[in-house]
Amino acid sequence: MTDASNNTTSNPNTDQNASSDAQQDASMKSKRKKGLTIVAIVVAIALMIYLIWTFIFSNSVSTDNAYVNVESADISSMVNGQVAEVLVKDTQQVKQGDVLVRIDPRDAKIALAQAEAELAKAKRQFTQTSANSSALTSQIAISEDDIKSAQAQVAQAEVNYEQAQLEFSRRSQLSATGAISKEEFTKAQSAMNAAKAALNVSKATLAQAESKRKAAQSNLAANEALIKGANQASTPDVLVAQAKLDQAKLDLERTEIKAPLDGVVARRNVQVGQRIAQGTSMMKVVPLVNMYVDANFKESQLKDVRVGQKATLTSDLYGDDVEYTGTVVGFSGGTGSAFALIPAQNATGNWIKVVQRLPVRIQLDPEPLKKHPLRVGLSMEATIDLRSDTQTK
Structure with a gap:
């Protein structure tokens, strides 16, 4: 009787232990499954990033060290004389042929x-x-x-x-x-x-x-x-x-100084009554078309950059909503430090290597400029499509 009672009392404990082990196994399987899922997700994300980099970003180079520039016209006097009239002021837009300054024509x-x-x-x-x-x-x-x-x-x-x-x-x-x-x-x-x-x-x-x-x-x-x-x-x-x-x-005609192109007046430094000599610079006319961007790329980015490749650009003035297009037209003859007023002297004992930047000129397409004019010196972000030259060919 005692043995039977003991057997009867031990069965519930065994069942509880078996149930606990089953729960632990199920929990471990669930954790393992979640871990594998997370690992799969991480691998998938890494693979996606790799594919995006391989097929998109590795085929382009970008820099935000880029600035708008243009070939401006320096307005100077071709004759000696006294300024009789100044017909324009800074920031004024002018057309080609507009009279900017009149010099006393009596002489x-x-x-x-x-x-x-x-x-x-x-x-x-x-x-x-x-x-x-x-x-x-x-x-x-x-x-x-x-x-x-x-x-x-x-x-x-x-x-x-x-x-x-x-x-x-x-x-x-x-x-x-x-x-x-x-x-x-x-x-x-x-x-x-x-x-x-x-x-x-x-x-x-x-x-x-x-x-x-x-x-x-x-x-x-x-x-x-x-x-x-x-x-x-x-x-x-x-x-x-x-x-x-x-x-x-010709000297009489030159007493009327006219704008050589369409643009905006800048750096006007001439006044009525001023006696000027031949060659005196009076102002600049900055065109709003035929602009280009000097993009300073790192030397490590320029391996596959070629003349003729297409580029997309955005300006800090308008933000990412306005996109400009352009074409690579040339490379500078040297880095910015090489043409500095005091060039870097690297042949010293405390030399530290610094990645150099080379200006790349990108000619902007005229259509976006007509809709969204730029000004000289504005910051730009430039991206060059390294595949565009081969696609063009």
């Missing part, structure tokens, strides 16, 4: 009038030179007549001198015999001397006429050299005067 107008007078004078001198040729030709013809007349006078004087010599010789013989008086001998001698002097005078007159002819011929040759093969419009003096006139007209 330029005086120079223009002087150049016009010099041109008229040069043309008259050409006309006068042409007329001188005709006058010199006539003078040569007159000199020819004078030479012929002088030659005739020389011939006549030679005949007279020969006759006077014969008469003097005859009188000399008669004077020796006493057939004539000394007075007649003296007259014959004087007549011979007078005939000789007349011959010398006629020869001098002939030489003078020949000299005049040579002088007229030289003047004619020099005159013809000035106008030979030229007309009034092509003679050198007229061309020089015409060039001075063109320069004077």
Whole structure:
């Protein structure tokens, strides 16, 4: 009886132990299942991240070290003078051809009038030179007549001198015999001397006429050299005067300084009444189109970057909602530190390697700029698609 009662009392404990073990096993299985599920989720997330990186992020490079830039126009004076009007102010938008500054034009107008007078004078001198040729030709013809007349006078004087010599010789013989008086001998001698002097005078007159002819011929040759093969419009003096006139007209036009392109006025530093010299910078006109971005990528990012690749950009001004597109057009010739005012000196004992950045120029597409204009110096975030160049090919 005692054994039976003992057996009867031990069965409930055994059942409780078996039930507890079963619960523990179920709990362990549940925990193991949750652990495996978590591990599977982590593996799936890691695989997804790897796939996203492999197919999306590994095919692009990005940087937020990028800034808007543009080729701005430096407005400077091409003439000296006093500023009469300043028609624009900073931040004002202007169109190509708008007058920005007027310089007092009175000095330029005086120079223009002087150049016009010099041109008229040069043309008259050409006309006068042409007329001188005709006058010199006539003078040569007159000199020819004078030479012929002088030659005739020389011939006549030679005949007279020969006759006077014969008469003097005859009188000399008669004077020796006493057939004539000394007075007649003296007259014959004087007549011979007078005939000789007349011959010398006629020869001098002939030489003078020949000299005049040579002088007229030289003047004619020099005159013809000035106008030979030229007309009034092509003679050198007229061309020089015409060039001075063109320069004077250009200087007068330059007293009105106009905008070379569409843009916004910046850094205006000119005032009315200011005396400015040629080359003085007065302001800048910054265009709102043809802008580009200088994106400073790390050197470790540039292995696969090529000219022609496409880029997407966002601006801090408009946020991520506005996206710009562009194209890589070139790389800088050196890093920013290489072109610094004081370049880094790495050959030192305490050298620490610093990752360098190289400016990459990205030309912005014009359509997004028309809708959302940018300004020089604004911060941008640039992403270059490394696959775009191969897709384009």
